[in-house]
Amino acid sequence: MLEITGVVAGYGRGDVLHGVSLSVPEDGVSAVLGHNGAGKSTLLRTALGLLRPREGRVLLDGEDITRLPAHRRVRRGMAYVPQGQQSFPQLTAMENLRLVADGRKDGHAALAEALDLFPALRGAAGRRAGLLSGGQRQQLALARALITRPRLLLLDEPTEGIQPSVVAEIQRTVLELSGRGGLSVLLVEQHVGFALRAAGRYYVLEAGRVTSSGAGDADAEQAVRRALSV
Numbered sequence: 429m430l431e432i433t434g435v436v437a438g439y440g441r442g443d444v445l446h447g448v449s450l451s452v453p454e455d456g457v458s459a460v461l462g463h464n465g466a467g468k469s470t471l472l473r474t475a476l477g478l479l480r481p482r483e484g485r486v487l488l489d490g491e492d493i494t495r496l497p498a499h500r501r502v503r504r505g506m507a508y509v510p511q512g513q514q515s516f517p518q519l520t521a522m523e524n525l526r527l528v529a530d531g532r533k534d535g536h537a538a539l540a541e542a543l544d545l546f547p548a549l550r551g552a553a554g555r556r557a558g559l560l561s562g563g564q565r566q567q568l569a570l571a572r573a574l575i576t577r578p579r580l581l582l583l584d585e586p587t588e589g590i591q592p593s594v595v596a597e598i599q600r601t602v603l604e605l606s607g608r609g610g611l612s613v614l615l616v617e618q619h620v621g622f623a624l625r626a627a628g629r630y631y632v633l634e635a636g637r638v639t640s641s642g643a644g645d646a647d648a649e650q651a652v653r654r655a656l657s658v
């Protein structure tokens with residue numbers, strides 16, 4: 429579904445990604461693992477079109493979208509949950525959700541479905557997003573993305589800095605969503621165990637290069653831990 433080939437990208441004059449290639453098949457999870465600063469978030473920004481690569485190409489359904497702006501990629505079915513659970517902090521959880529749902533065909537049914545996935549959000553619907561717990565904010569960010577009914581979800585460290593009980597809930601939801609069919613997830617994660625349980629395929633990114641990749645099978649965890657020395 430998504431094909432990234434030989435991407436060189438960065439900020440200003442400095443390159444962060446030095447020729448990254450990966451492919452995300454239809455359905456299921458593809459995971460990107462790597463240490464802090466390896467370029468994982470930069471890779472997702474490039475996939476969405478927030479960053480324009482200096483070299484290389486991004487293909488969606490076989491079509492070159494390297495020069496397509498981000499909002500048009502969203503219209504094609506891509507959604508992005510950035511690192512750090514960004515919603516509008518002054519708006520309530522429900523207002524944040526409505527902002528996405530309003531005016532969208534089927535938006536309110538999608539909103540109800542998103543709330544079914546994250547029942548905790550119902551109870552917090554009237555609270556300002558900025559006052560929610562980290563776990564609730566992450567669920568809110570995921571719910572906002574899902575209201576657009578994406579075909580391809582770019583998920584940047586959805587369990588970072590979140591208490592363990594909520595981490596398990598978010599992990600369960602990601603697994604459930606990706607198992608339903610009709611949704612591909614490109615998941616950036618530092619929890620190697622979870623990422624590899626979820627992922628059909630993994631990529632290890634080190635200093636802007638893919639240094640190993642493979643199927644997310646029983647042997648993968650050891651290979652990844654060796655590659656990352658974790």
Ligand SMILES: Nc1ncnc2c1ncn2[C@@H]1O[C@H](COP(=O)(O)OP(=O)(O)OP(=O)(O)O)[C@@H](O)[C@H]1O
Binds near residue numbers: 444463464466467
């Ligand atoms: N907006 C920016 N402007 C300039 N440099 C940036 C910017 N964002 C990231 N960088 C730099 O790009 C490199 C890769 O950052 P990136 O955020 O992609 O790493 P990451 O793998 O997502 O790390 P983490 O695990 O900490 O989230 C880092 O050296 C970082 O300092």
Ligand SMILES: [Mg+2]
Binds near residue numbers: 584
């Ligand atoms: Mg990051």
